[in-house]
Amino acid sequence: MKIWTIRKHTLCVLLVGIILICSIVGVCYVVKATSSPKAQYTIVIDAGHGGKDGGAVGKTSGVTESELNLKYSLLLKKLCLEYGFRVILTRSDMNGLYSPFATNKKKSEMEKRRQIIEGAKADVVVSIHMNSFSSSQSRGSQVFYADNSSQGQKLAQSVQDSLHKNLDYAQKTAKVGDYFVLNCTDTPSILIECGFLSNPEEEMLLQEEDYQNKFCYDVLCGILLYFAFD
Ligand SMILES: [Zn+2]
Structure with missing residues (x-):
């Protein structure tokens, strides 16, 4: 008719x-308007490295990965709390997670991260790192997930999409990564390499407060979208 x-x-x-x-x-505004996460969702935010293990180091500024990881983790925590998530941090200061008596500090540290994730009964895990490569040309954020985790992949791609949409140089597709923090539990987990400290321009950008806020907000948007369409 x-x-x-x-x-x-x-x-x-x-x-x-x-x-x-x-x-x-x-996309963030739409998600905010149409759905807010249930208060009981728990996110473990894992600031990589710490203590004697500073991780990658920026050549120009001397900034350590461990301090930037912590800064981004604290910012992301603040945002996640504002959106009603329960947040557990694996570390909230510059100290390492390893036992001071451990002979294998890396193993001790990783075991501690696993214990915190399991103890938190987390819905998702977001591990924060900064990248470094021999070529100073490489730049942009990359999100990783465990090979056998379909939910991890979904979360990783959701965050990668948000970063790709909002930030220059961010990769388009999330990748499989063989990292302890992704494999140590069945919880959907992602590891975000926020950017390259080996790229002088990105090294400075990663330290700018405005960029840090924007980056963490984009990560939050990806997490919100994951839960919204779960
Ligand atoms: Zn790292």
Whole structure:
């Protein structure tokens, strides 16, 4: 019928309009407006390295990965709390997680991370790292997940999408990564290499407060989208 055809057409136009508006307003705002996470969702935020293990070091500024990881983790925690998540940090200061008496500090530290994740009964784990490579050309953020984890992949891609959409140089596709923190439990887990300390420009950018806030907000958006469509 003609009336139905017109209605169908009007509906299509309306839907296209809504999709366009959603794209313009931005995905975070839409998620915020349509769904907020359940208060009981628990996120473990894992600041990589710590103590004697400083991780990668920026050549220009001398900034250590462990201090940046902590800064990003604390910022992300603040944002996640604002959105109603329960947040557990694996470390909240510059001390290492290993036992001072451990002969194998790396093993001791990793075991501690696993214990915290299990003890938290986490819904998701987000581990924060900074990258480094022999070529100073490499830059951009990359999200990793465990090979056998479909939920981990879903979370990783959701965060990667958000970063790719909002930040220059961010990779498009999340990758499988063979990291202890991703493999140590069945909890959907991701490891974010936020950027390269071996790229002088990115090394400075990663230390800018505005960039740190924006980055963590983009990560939060990815997490929100994961839970919204879970
Ligand atoms: Zn690292």
